[in-house]
Amino acid sequence: MKEKQRREKYNFGQLTAVAHSNIALVKYWGKRSAAKNLPAVGSISLTLDALKTETTFQFDASLNSDLFILNEKPASEFRRNRITEFLNCLAGTDRPFARIESKNSFPTGAGLASSASGFAALTKAVSCAAGLDQNTESLSTLARMGSGSAARSMHGGYAEMKIGDDAGGSDDYAIQLYDEGYWDIRLLVAIVSIGSKETGSTEGMIRTAETAPYYKAWIESSGTDLVDVRRALASRNFTRLGEVAEHSCMKMHGLIMSARPSMLYWEPGTVELIRTIWDLRSQGTPAYVTIDAGPQVKAICRPQDVDRVKQALESVPDVIRVIEARPGPGAYLLNK
């Protein structure tokens, strides 16, 4: 492409975008197409205000390759390649190279969905720099190519990732069910380990689909969980929401453990935290467990129970820190 055409097609200004991580209340695990990153099951999530990625992006004609700084250090080759591939998908292979600086307000790659907030922020910035459609559903389709859960982080509040039928994935995107002001529930994230996880979600999903004997049952039963959570949200029924979210989480981890070779994302502190939350519940405090592909435990609770639940989580010796999150906003640009 000629330099003049490039100048017209791309915005060479510096853009900063913010996106928040999300927690799945109904979990996504499994792909109907690994190549196109199309999920095999739908999922429902809550976007979290306290877990945030801020990304500064700029096309730069003087660069010979993409430059990716993550949390103030050059990113690993694996992460850089993943970003380059993603930028090629969004902006084309004849695009200029880009300088990307991304910072997470929380541990990266440890089961706190940093890929969700990271790819959502990047999608927002790149789509603007490359002059793409800014409709949230189009952006969600693009974010999904980076990471399935990122499609949900384009929205604030409660979002549902749909599974489409199009082989190309044009109808696999997330929609907003309710915005962040709809219902104030809290998520307390108890961090027990800040090391990166052993098996990435893509590899884990592929191994599960190929070897886990419960995979078919997982796919078949996910529709009921989606209906239940949609109903619980519509009626703001906290007990119902918590029960189904915990069930979806435990079912996903049981499925993952049943793969060959087996995978276990938990640490001893994870199990202790599950028991602590169950004890709280048996003593009358409604709190529910959810865990992604990592050892951290998240307690879903009501605003009036935050202090009690937080104290109980902090009493577990392996807990490094507890982060309190509320429903958060969708991805946005800080400047244009």
Ligand code: PMV
């Ligand atoms: O978006 P990915 O590819 O990192 O997969 C996310 C998988 C889980 O976090 C375990 C579940 C979910 O729905 O977010």
